[in-house]
Amino acid sequence: xxxxxxxxxxxxxxxxxxxxxxxxxxxxxxxxxxxxxxxxxxxxxxxxxxxxxxxxxxxxxxxxxxxxxxxxxxxxxxxxxxxxxxxxxxxxxxxxxxxxxxxxxxxxxxxxxxxxxxxxxxxxxxxxxxxxxxxxxxxxxxxxxxxxxxxxxxxxxxxxxxxxxxxxxxxxxxxxxxxxxxxxxxxxxxxxxxxxxxxxxxxxxxxxxxxxxxxxxxxxxxxxxxxxxxxxxxxxxxxxxxxxxxxxxxxxxxxxxxxxxxxxxxxxxxxxxxxxxxxxxxxxxxxxxxxxxxxxxxxxxxxxxxxxxxxxxxxxxxxxxxxxxxxxxxxxxxxxxxxxxxxxxxxxxxxxxxxxxxxxxxxxxxxxxxxxxxxxxxxxxxxxxxxxxxxxxxxxxxxxxxxxxxxxxxxxxxxxxxxxxxxxxxxxxxxxxxxxxxxxxxxxxxxxxxxxxxxxxxxxxxxxxxxxxxxxxxxxxxxxxxxxxxx
Ligand code: GLU
Numbered sequence: 001x002x003x004x005x006x007x008x009x010x011x012x013x014x015x016x017x018x019x020x021x022x023x024x025x026x027x028x029x030x031x032x033x034x035x036x037x038x039x040x041x042x043x044x045x046x047x048x049x050x051x052x053x054x055x056x057x058x059x060x061x062x063x064x065x066x067x068x069x070x071x072x073x074x075x076x077x078x079x080x081x082x083x084x085x086x087x088x089x090x091x092x093x094x095x096x097x098x099x100x101x102x103x104x105x106x107x108x109x110x111x112x113x114x115x116x117x118x119x120x121x122x123x124x125x126x127x128x129x130x131x132x133x134x135x136x137x138x139x140x141x142x143x144x145x146x147x148x149x150x151x152x153x154x155x156x157x158x159x160x161x162x163x164x165x166x167x168x169x170x171x172x173x174x175x176x177x178x179x180x181x182x183x184x185x186x187x188x189x190x191x192x193x194x195x196x197x198x199x200x201x202x203x204x205x206x207x208x209x210x211x212x213x214x215x216x217x218x219x220x221x222x223x224x225x226x227x228x229x230x231x232x233x234x235x236x237x238x239x240x241x242x243x244x245x246x247x248x249x250x251x252x253x254x255x256x257x258x259x260x261x262x263x264x265x266x267x268x269x270x271x272x273x274x275x276x277x278x279x280x281x282x283x284x285x286x287x288x289x290x291x292x293x294x295x296x297x298x299x300x301x302x303x304x305x306x307x308x309x310x311x312x313x314x315x316x317x318x319x320x321x322x323x324x325x326x327x328x329x330x331x332x333x334x335x336x337x338x339x340x341x342x343x344x345x346x347x348x349x350x351x352x353x354x355x356x357x358x359x360x361x362x363x364x365x366x367x368x369x370x371x372x373x374x375x376x377x378x379x380x381x382x383x384x385x386x387x388x389x390x391x392x393x394x395x396x397x398x399x400x401x402x403x404x405x406x407x408x409x410x411x412x413x414x415x416x417x418x419x420x421x422x423x424x425x426x427x428x429x430x431x432x433x434x435x436x437x438x439x440x441x442x443x444x445x446x447x448x449x450x451x452x453x454x455x456x457x458x459x460x461x462x463x464x465x466x467x468x469x470x471x472x473x474x475x476x477x478x479x480x481x482x483x484x485x486x487x
Pocket of ligand 1: 011012013211
């Protein structure tokens, strides 16, 4: 578009959760602007009052803030082209529609609902409006207006020829004008239609690039004809590919709940980190030149370009997202990980205090979603019921016979340990193995089984004993010994 600054807008309708498709649109709008030193604007499209959902606006603000998509203009921060909430702009639209009427490019339509319904019935779906009021004599229009007859304002679509629009991703698309209805611009209640308000807002807010889902592709010719009617410059259109999910039988269909969480908050609830979600979603339809995968938002700004957007449908792959999430989890410092994990620790441990740092050090390399934590640590809260058979392990050379005496020595030694910490426990257990000429595993295995009651645990005997603390660790070791002796 014009020589001026790039300006993009995210224009969500507050109708519910932040779907991953919407979030991707927001990310791309942001990246299109920021990769070119432009401005990113937030506009709330709330004119479809029936679809509004309470609390949805708050979700939009919160999500953008959480993922770091800060906007340069918006409802809560203002800007030179406000208001940024469509319902506060209502009186701006009618004059533009009237301008088109004056110029002979739009007209008042007084057709009643009944007539329109009859029309639909007789012509079938897709028959469209028959343009009955398109050429009403001026005096007749005046008379009806003066009599207060309800009306809508419709645009006069060209009756012949075709309209071509260009999309940066999908290329040139042409439709026959005869297929286009004389679209309503202003409804009977004086409200603009969604399509009309969207164009007026984009123009008056000086938007240069419009990024939206490909479900809007079929509306683009109508938008173009509006821009042309006003003689306004058409923004660059960037329609994004559909987001699909993989079905159990291997086929794909539009991403929906049966594939998994489809909203940003749903994903966060399932233990994904916002930065992993942003990184993954940014690659859903955009491919960097060098096939690199890990990007912070800042790095995306530096690397993004519109020509990397693909038009083929992208598949939302939850296992790939989980891989990203694991990478992000591991890239945290121990303190950061502990802070992220703490709500999950508390969920299981309640008020009980453990050595969170050691706990985090064994979990961080293993966790790929934060929600896995409670299951992984439940044995710290309560020793599960377990069978003495767990003490038997071929590789560690442990048997039901030798495990008891080993546990006895472990208990005796640990009871006298002066400092209950990782190093102390480690040195004692390794020293014991050496002294008795046993494999390390022959000592570690029974100690870990008794401490955890589980065959597979995050971390080994040393860490688990250290985390449990002296009293609980010794209690469990003795319970294990009892199990072996009772046989
Ligand atoms: N308000 C529309 C939506 O939430 C946005 C369409 C557009 O970006 O033009 O889907």
